[in-house]
Amino acid sequence: MTRTPEDLTAFTQTALKRLRADVPLVQCITNSVVVGFTANTMLALGASPAMVDIPREASAFAGVASGVLINLGTPHEEQRAAMIEAATAAGSAGVPWVLDPVAIGAMPVRTPLGYQLRDLRPTVVRGNASEIIALSGDGTGGRGVDATDDVESALPMAQALATQTGGVVAVSGPVDLVTDGTSTVRVANGSPLLTRVTGGGCALGAAMAAFAAVDRDRLATTVAAIAVYTIAAELAAEGCAGPGSFAVRFIDALSTVDGDAIAQRAAIS
Helix, strand or coil, X not given: CCCCHHHHHHHHHHHHHHHHHHCCEEEEECCCCCHHHHHHHHHHHCCEEECCCCCCHHHHHHCCCCEEEEECCCCCHXXXXXXXXXXXXXXXXXXXXXXXXXXXXXXXXXXXXXXXXXXXXXXXXXEEHHHHHHHCCCCCCCECCECCCCCHHHHHHHHHHXXXXXXXXXXXXXXXXXXXXXXXXXXXXXXXXXXXXXXXXXXXXXXXXXXXXXXXXXXXXXXXXXHHHHHHHHHHHCCCCCHXXXXXXXHHHHHHCXXXXXXXXXXXX
């Protein structure tokens, strides 16, 4: 189904209202560096975060959650087992789940784990260009968590990955790209300050899981998550002194961003 930028902007406004009304329960199996920031972004957005990331509990919780995030930032042994459990349980229960393959490529633990999770068919994959290229099997990753490839160069691999998983792939960068393998949408909102706050990208994956819970059009919900998140970043950055105050202002902006701000600022194409 083809949607115009105007259609997607209107969808984003409606999806945000639904999210705040439904308060989706989002299970976050994420890295230890960003747990607090991710939980706070979920609460500000209007979702309910649950950091359930140990074996046995992870699978049980994934089956009843509204959405699940699996982030490979600090994949300790127990958490790795919980990730596989949660992804499998979410898939069986029809719960949307997001894979964020942080820093995969040449790393000997997270890379095969990323491939294993990819083959469990995530609803959404979110990463920078180098991570998406590596997850597709065509690259060796970037410089740690930093991309060494540009967003547009990752488009063919993102499309192939979306076709392989049957889901949606989002490539983060100055202009974010979202594809389901056939349609491709770009979102040009945001602020460079997001890259100077720990968790700025990781928490976006949780937002995608929250939005995926409110509608089955995963391309549209992923675009909506990015648009709301990056518009909030623009609002927070206005008159901001630096990354420290930005982090606080960003949480505030997520809680107050509304349909008017989306209508005025959304740069969807």
